[in-house]
Amino acid sequence: MAPSGKTYGIADLKKHTTDKSCWLVVHGKVYDVTEFLEEHPGGYDIILTSTGKDATQDFEEIGHSNSAKKLLEKYVIGEFEGGDSAPAVAKVAPQSANAAKQQPAKSAATRTFHVILPLLILALALALNFYMMSQKKSA
Template sequence: MGGDSKVFTLSQVSKHNNPKDCWLIIEGKVYDVTKFLEEHPGGDDVLLSVTAKDATDDFEDIGHSSTAKAMLDEFYIGDIDTATISSTTTYTPPKQPHYNQDKTKEFVIKMLQFLVPVIFLCVAVGIRFYAKPAE
């Protein structure tokens, strides 16, 4: 991080909100994490869901390791103009799917898609082998 850091507005950072160009704001610093999207352990949708806003709370809530925090240095591109971030600042969120942290519904559906045919197969085999022939 050099002394001549570039300063970006929220509007400028907000334009970088897709998988081919993704910038984040964490602790007043701007990071271009585009190259890291595929490597991120939580998936790229986690990072894309926090574009165009201050992602500090989201970053801290996860409890990133000191190694993860140190990795930010390689993605640093400048600072945010804090005057452009406030509770009254509005922006248009990017058109991207909402990140669903709770995958319970999808898990249940996938389990049922597997278990229902298996149950039918077991019942069919059981009837075939254990049914008494009619006399």
């Protein structure tokens, strides 16, 4: 159990979702990360989006380093009554450690590019078709 021996539920978490009091759950432990918000390399707003719920999946998807995981222990205040959701996280993202190392996550820019490129090709094809039709009419 956590040092305080306290157990917290989702209702408790929902009371601490601001930059003045920020709690989250990772692997069945409740953390008060309020003091860490300004130090977080990804910005405090990233953490705030994960408050009020079990943030295990969010935490693991980012790929935090071992030193980041160790730093988190400094902020533990209790246990989560829902337990550790790690098995559920594993079902959501079944990826081996080797596969994760070999295949980096796609950035938002890459995902955006894959959506926009087909639209640009379609727009170009329509413009070309319009041009060809206008040339036929004038001939």
